[in-house]
Amino acid sequence: MTWSATARGAQQPDNTAFTQQRLPAWQPLLSASIALPLFFCAGLAFIGLGLGLYYTSNSIKELEYDYTGSLDTGNCSACAEADQDGAPPPNCSCALNFSLPEFFQGPVYFYYELSNFYQNNRRYSVSCDNAQLSGFPSALRQPVNDCAPYQYGAAGLPIAPCGAIANSLFNDSFSLWHELPPSGPYVEVPLDRTGIAWWTDNHVKFRNPPLVNGSLALAFSGTAAPPSWPRPVYELSPDPNNTGFVNQDFVVWMRTAALPTFRKLYARIRQGNYSAGLPRGNYSVHVTYNYPVRAFHGRKLVVFSSISWMGGKNPFLGIAYLVVGSLCILTGFVMLVVYIRYQDQDDEDDSDD
């Protein structure tokens, strides 16, 4: 029996704060008296922030021009008509004219927008080979199976870059022209095509395979260009630092978009006379219309947008802050009324007792 236990208190539990569940603790209560000031403060703060965000967003200018072209009217309709049976004739070009009634505060960013294009489709978005794009020569010749059916070309040569994403590289090109003196000749607005991709993507994640005899073309020998491409990957740009896998247009395209309607940065306008923005006047966008979108009811747009610290024009954030802020204050008032009313009742209850 326990009387014969060897020593008194051998079984006695430790008397520590932890074992006795007595750790010092802060015990907050979410009562109305705390919540009320909190709601009012948060509400006011949010409304303030919301107004700020809303005005910041409002100060951003954005211009969109659809150049898909329909069968009868609109810009680039001729090219669109040619698009009917699959791909438009190569180098169908058209122009898109617009005028700016006032100065467009810069720096101006030039985007293209596609709609109904599912870059986030699973089969599409996995269809690329990261090792190949990192420039590993072994992966260059043996693309992963995910790339199928864009894994090997018709002649059995491995495709570089393989996969559906690369194959569907957006290949319309644009140039912007400004009617310098009103109704005078158009001068080309310089477009800065650098800095459009993430620096890390362009410099770390995407690498060209090691040069063979100083030539990128030789490094890619034994591979085929993606079937939709008119020229091989090493001829994407005449600039040796912007060709192959590190071509910025290509890198931008390879970062698949989250939603079926998406924009990609095409160029920045920040050179010469246009570094401060686009002056008022007439402009023309010359489009080399190559990319077929009619098959999937897609639209193509060019977008000019100025950028603030918070990015492009997006009134959502400001509105959300304003709505939540006002809700907070509204709830605060309701709570105040309830609080006062029930406080009285409680007092009565207490006095009844």
Next chain:
Amino acid sequence: MGRMIITQQMEEIVRPLGPESLLLRGARLKNTKEIFGVAIYTGMETKMALNYKSKSQKRSAVEKSMNTFLIIYLIILILEAIISTILKYTWQAEEKWDEPWYNQKTEHQRNSSKILRFISDFLAFLVLYNFIIPISLYVTVEMQKFLGSFFIGWDLDLYHEESDQKAQVNTSDLNEELGQVEYVFTDKTGTLTENEMHFRECSINGIKYREINGRLLLEGPTPDSSEGDLSYPSSLSHLNNLTHLTTSSSFRTSPENETELIKEHDLFFKAVSLCHTVQISSVQTDGIGDGPWQSNLAPSPLEYYASSPDEKALVEAAARIGVVFIGNSEETMEVKTLGKLERYKLLHILEFDSDRRRMSVIVQAPSGEKFLFAKGAESSILPKCIGGEIEKTRIHVDEFALKGLRTLCIAYRQLTSKEYEEINRCLFEARTALQQREEKLADAFQVVEKDLTLLGATAVEDRLQDKVRETIEALRMAGIKVWVLTGDKHETAVSVSLSCGHFHRTMNILELINQKSDSECAEQLRQLARRITEDHVIQHGLVVDGTSLSLALREHEKLFMEVCRNCSAVLCCRMAPLQKAKVIRLIKISPEKPITLAVGDGANDVSMIQEAHVGIGIMGKEGRQAARNSDYAIARFKFLSKLLFVHGHFYYIRIATLVQYFFYKNVCFITPQFLYQFYCLFSQQTLYDSVYLTLYNICFTSLPILIYSLLEQHIDPHVLQSKPTLYRDISKNHLLSIKTFLYWTILGFSHAFIFFFGSYFLIGKDISLLGNGQMFGNWTFGTLVFTVMVITVTVKMALETHFWTWINHLVTWGSIIFYFVFSLFYGGILWPFLGSQNMYFVFIQLLSSGSAWFAIIIMVVTCLFLDVVKKVFDRQLHPTSTQKAQLTETNSGIKCLDSMCCFPEGETACASIGRMLERVIGRCSPTHVSRSWSASDPFYTNDRSILTLSTMDSSTC
């Protein structure tokens, strides 16, 4: 069953072999050095192994509702998968969506059979959404139960200092069930009482005596003596004699005194000291093993061991009076009467059994006369008596019982040698019978135990345990119905019930006893039911005895249950062990399916402990059988209140929140994934990276809830214990009701919608969110949703937490910080062994966007806004009594910062931090903040009001 034939010196001795010669596995040898035996079975069906198995079958109500929820989620999962599959094929009916020019299929994909594709798509969706089934919930629940159960064993309030026993947890599966108890079934002896018997009174030959310090004193004017019923003159004379003796010298101090005890006394005490199964161990007491009785028996080095404390008390009392049982060797029993040694030859022991409720011995006196001494319950002895003061003794026995004393009657029978021969043969035949031995033995005992002469009755007191009344009162206040199940007789049981507060004076006590027939019983039951409905103002108590109970249960179960449910206290007396279990099973399967708890200390309580939802063993004097077979073992009945009201309440709150929260956070997790399918043509594109998918439940959100479920105390434990009514707030599995479950699930879905659509509208027509005009991709979108989710889900946990220790601070804020650090690290490197580099620099780009930060803040706030509003309004408009108690509770005034920097090690750890801070900031002097817990608490059992950490360093940083 069998017999054993021993050949000893050419002589055949036949001995019976029966269940009583069987030692069960796990038995320990005592009082003898060695025995010879044969192992007959060692497998999985020994009693020990069987008991071991049956224990793990109990499942708590929480677990059951958890499984229900799981099925609901399984249905949601399958529904989501089916909807996705169907929508996918509706979409795919048009080729422009199924296979646009930019996203061609391979030949293989085109040619695979449609049905196969359909099935594989369905399975792919199942895999995609399977995180909605919180598999990690089970792991966490097991961990919580295992780790959490240590707190019971560690609790000093459940530690019994006198016996050096702490609470024992035999299963951790039922912790939360302690918070759900609706019925408590308790044994009386050893559970409500100390099971420490003290001989108090006796009635010898119709005269009542009280024992005080080894002397028998005539009890004051008893009704029968005042009536002048002095039909027994010798009793008077011997009384004078006795008083003379006791005043001059006690029996013990003058053993040489030639005065003989008068014959009846002599015979009575001889019977007491012969008719028993007490063992003697004459170990030298060396201070450690001093039993409480030894002080009374100072000069004697004898220690009595008995399986029944009553017997021990009786033998000790006889020794005090002067009839000392010295020991039994071989077949003789030695008794020292007033210093004179007498040897009795022990001829037969007719063992005690619960059917006969008596035992007897047949001894041969030194004079050669043979006696049968019988001892047993009055109901089993008195009918067998033909001589002695039967009527008076019966009255006395009832009087004793009314005082709550345990009574036994003693009788004897003198046997002639012819009778003895007959008996001897009869017993021997029965004992060695191979068939129907038990029946034959019972018959033989019937024959032997008859024509007895009544000697008297003994009354033994079993003191109530400490604080039993308060505990029972608290249980009742908590809405728990207390049933006392005892083998004692009706009067004893009722008086103990009254004295321990189980019944109280204002209660209307209904009786269902001594029912002989079915119809009578039914009639009585109907009458009781009517009485209950007639006056429902008064509380009712019900007394049932074993035989009436078995009648009531056989035919009128429903009626009986109806009556029982309306009684706040039920007392069942004269119960057989199996009946106890049967009563519990009946309550268990009644329509409300209440949660039952059984408390007991002896081997006879094991069946009821195992039957009840929660079995509590009292580590008492009747061995450890009950404690071993129980789910929880405690040293004293009073510990039950802390075990239920504090531990049970905490565990229930903790695990209920744990379960709900797990379902909630997985809904939050996977619903955006489902919503995203609407925007990616149901192509099973994942929103989150696979590493995030894996780590969400393992790393990012697991610790805060685990720590919460171990440490949460929504109210101070003292408040819980002093206000048992708070226990009602969680009864009937309240926190896991369908309503609460729906609330959490809807909360989860709405949060998921806020994360997803918040991010969706933020991206809008995929505008740039970066200051340099560059674009995000799908992984950044997913990471934004994921980041908002991790923060929201963690802060939601923080909102649920009422008890912020430094550990809570560490894991809550630590989880969020860990997520950020991990993501920065994970996205900062091109991992050579990972196939996809999708996440490279995604998180860093996300954080470099001002809009993303603002969006994260507004989404987290919006998610929690609804919840906070609901909490505040609930508290304001319909506060539960728990919430009211939280308000009145005297907050220890520990500030948020204090709780963070005060380590449990107290001064040392904190001082070092203080010093460090001092060095860094140059100020911040540590001041002592004294905190003490109310020592005036009525339930404060252990004297440790000031804990080691009561004065504590708190750096005023």
